[in-house]
Amino acid sequence: MRAATIRDGEVTVAEHADPEPAGGEILVAVRAAGLNGADLLQRRGKYPAPPGSPPDIPGLELAGVVAARGPDARRFDEGDRVMAIVGGGGQAELCLVHERGAMPVPEGLDWPQAGGAPEVFTTAHDALFTQAGLASGERLLVHGGAGGVGTAAVQLGRAAGARVTASVRNAGLRDEVERLGATAIDPENVEAHGPFDVILELVGAPNLATNLAALETGGRIAVIGVGAGAKAELNLMALMQKRGRIHGSTLRARPLEEKAAAMRLFERHVLPLLESGAAHVPVAASYPLEQVGEAYERFGAGGKLGKVVLEIDGSAG
Amino acid sequence: MRAATIRDGEVTVAEHADPEPAGGEILVAVRAAGLNGADLLQRRGKYPAPPGSPPDIPGLELAGVVAARGPDARRFDEGDRVMAIVGGGGQAELCLVHERGAMPVPEGLDWPQAGGAPEVFTTAHDALFTQAGLASGERLLVHGGAGGVGTAAVQLGRAAGARVTASVRNAGLRDEVERLGATAIDPENVEAHGPFDVILELVGAPNLATNLAALETGGRIAVIGVGAGAKAELNLMALMQKRGRIHGSTLRARPLEEKAAAMRLFERHVLPLLESGAAHVPVAASYPLEQVGEAYERFGAGGKLGKVVLEIDGSAG
Numbered sequence: 001m002r003a004a005t006i007r008d009g010e011v012t013v014a015e016h017a018d019p020e021p022a023g024g025e026i027l028v029a030v031r032a033a034g035l036n037g038a039d040l041l042q043r044r045g046k047y048p049a050p051p052g053s054p055p056d057i058p059g060l061e062l063a064g065v066v067a068a069r070g071p072d073a074r075r076f077d078e079g080d081r082v083m084a085i086v087g088g089g090g091q092a093e094l095c096l097v098h099e100r101g102a103m104p105v106p107e108g109l110d111w112p113q114a115g116g117a118p119e120v121f122t123t124a125h126d127a128l129f130t131q132a133g134l135a136s137g138e139r140l141l142v143h144g145g146a147g148g149v150g151t152a153a154v155q156l157g158r159a160a161g162a163r164v165t166a167s168v169r170n171a172g173l174r175d176e177v178e179r180l181g182a183t184a185i186d187p188e189n190v191e192a193h194g195p196f197d198v199i200l201e202l203v204g205a206p207n208l209a210t211n212l213a214a215l216e217t218g219g220r221i222a223v224i225g226v227g228a229g230a231k232a233e234l235n236l237m238a239l240m241q242k243r244g245r246i247h248g249s250t251l252r253a254r255p256l257e258e259k260a261a262a263m264r265l266f267e268r269h270v271l272p273l274l275e276s277g278a279a280h281v282p283v284a285a286s287y288p289l290e291q292v293g294e295a296y297e298r299f300g301a302g303g304k305l306g307k308v309v310l311e312i313d314g315s316a317g
Numbered sequence: 318m319r320a321a322t323i324r325d326g327e328v329t330v331a332e333h334a335d336p337e338p339a340g341g342e343i344l345v346a347v348r349a350a351g352l353n354g355a356d357l358l359q360r361r362g363k364y365p366a367p368p369g370s371p372p373d374i375p376g377l378e379l380a381g382v383v384a385a386r387g388p389d390a391r392r393f394d395e396g397d398r399v400m401a402i403v404g405g406g407g408q409a410e411l412c413l414v415h416e417r418g419a420m421p422v423p424e425g426l427d428w429p430q431a432g433g434a435p436e437v438f439t440t441a442h443d444a445l446f447t448q449a450g451l452a453s454g455e456r457l458l459v460h461g462g463a464g465g466v467g468t469a470a471v472q473l474g475r476a477a478g479a480r481v482t483a484s485v486r487n488a489g490l491r492d493e494v495e496r497l498g499a500t501a502i503d504p505e506n507v508e509a510h511g512p513f514d515v516i517l518e519l520v521g522a523p524n525l526a527t528n529l530a531a532l533e534t535g536g537r538i539a540v541i542g543v544g545a546g547a548k549a550e551l552n553l554m555a556l557m558q559k560r561g562r563i564h565g566s567t568l569r570a571r572p573l574e575e576k577a578a579a580m581r582l583f584e585r586h587v588l589p590l591l592e593s594g595a596a597h598v599p600v601a602a603s604y605p606l607e608q609v610g611e612a613y614e615r616f617g618a619g620g621k622l623g624k625v626v627l628e629i630d631g632s633a634g
Contacts, residue, residue, distance in 0.1 A: 236543045245448075245565070248558075248562070
């Protein structure tokens with residue numbers, strides 16, 4: 001099979017041996033695979049794949065058709081449309097997925113949307129609800145509201161009855177983010193729009209002090225991205241006075257049972273929204289696998305609404 | 318009535334008008350009142366009393382006898398032994414308490430223990446269980462394990478089936494902390510004894526980096542004291558990789574309904590331990606009200622096991 005392949009800090013297409021499903025795994029003929037921040041980090045050698053994932057094939061999410069099943073796999077039949085998060089290896093013609101880590105693709109969701117949905121909606125749902133306990137009526141701030149996770153978080157917050165504000169650096173994207181259900185603001189104006197019960201931090205350390213100042217009593221800050229820097233000064237007395245809490249998390253390093261649990265929550269709480277159209281996956285650009293270099297360049301340049309996705313013609317597709 | 322009184326950065330005894338209970342308040346003839354870190358901060362002008370509390374009388378906890386009741390107070394009768402947390406004013410012959418913020422004093426608990434129990438056990442219980450979700454089998458580190466909150470936390474953790482480690486700077490107190498149910502260690506050796514699922518931070522900013530390094534995946538840090546400094550560098554990427562969270566909280570600033578809810582949890586989960594002797598209140602020293610200056614000096618000097626308490630002869634005692 002052919003796959004996006006990291007070599008010497010570049011991503012190109014190379015030939016790999018076809019993987020074969022064992023135990024409860026399914027082999028997916030990939031049709032689309034989203035790009036995520038972790039891919040850029042991995043390309044720079046800063047985020048190695050977890051054990052059990054291909055070390056040199058990036059890609060944390062994919063959608064495609066079940067091409068084969070391991071001897072213990074029961075949840076899907078060959079030919080079923082599935083989407084999944086994986087520890088790596090998604091940006092390839094074929095990808096192994098444990099059946100508990102896969103979900104059905106709702107009718108009406110095309111391949112680019114399906115390939116760009118699992119990682120960002122799972123990440124956003126986990127951070128907003130499982131960690132931060134966002135509830136209806138609360139005020140949510142999404143930092144980086146135009147990106148992949150940001151657009152997912154805005155829609156999930158809105159669907160759950162929260163009042164959503166999104167910081168969007170690129171003024172040209174604010175109208176589109178508002179159409180997703182948020183009040184879109186300049187990141188410089190966060191404090192004037194607070195206080196917030198929950199703040200989803202996708203940018204990093206430079207926002208921490210402002211986040212704490214704009215936090216409502218009892219508020220929660222969920223940090224899931226630090227592209228702009230990881231080290232921040234934290235005023236613990238201010239955190240005590242706000243009776244606040246700060247969460248950090250990543251999905252990628254979690255063991256199968258936790259990823260599977262997150263998938264079940266996705267099926268229960270997110271799939272119905274994607275099926276009904278109450279939420280969708282904005283795809284800013286899609287590229288064929290051959291243009292993976294351009295796709296990474298586009299993703300890294302930022303200033304886009306939603307996802308950058310590779311479209312792939314998996315061999316059994 | 319006479320009361321400990323803050324004037325120009327000193328605490329002396331002065332005469333105040335007797336307070337009168339209104340609504341659901343009870344008037345308590347105080348028999349003992351513990352000292353807490355917040356009193357020292359307030360003496361230095363750094364922690365003003367919340368609205369509704371006497372601005373110049375310190376004291377966040379007290380025990381005594383109900384001397385009078387407001388027209389809507391129903392929970393206690395005159396003569397009942399009660400203990401309570403208050404926003405301030407506890408170190409006085411008389412103190413107003415909302416009846417929902419008071420609890421019965423168990424038989425067998427003497428006045429100094431009862432006067433030193435409410436704040437530290439409520440603080441420790443709230444931080445360990447309500448916030449950090451400490452569960453049986455988990456590993457708990459209590460930073461500052463010999464102090465008032467520390468000795469309460471060690472005993473509560475032990476009673477709930479956690480494996481408890483306590484950092485104790487004063488080597489001469491470690492044996493006594495071990496008798497409370499913890500492995501007592503030098504604060505310099507925290508990392509060698511980890512990882513920990515829950516870390517109770519009573520010291521402050523200097524410990525944060527070590528705490529994060531010693532945190533188990535999915536671990537929680539509860540910050541409730543910053544005497545050694547409030548501003549710390551936080552590595553958000555490390556927090557993400559640990560999938561950890563950091564809580565901050567204080568009891569004092571909470572509204573009545575939250576304090577009352579904390580009291581009900583105390584009644585359900587802590588009173589039985591104090592009644593059975595599974596937990597007790599180590600009283601390092603007690604002073605009569607007249608020696609309030611010496612009591613504050615002793616409290617501020619540190620190096621003690623448990624509480625410093627004022628014994629007071631409330632007018633109806």
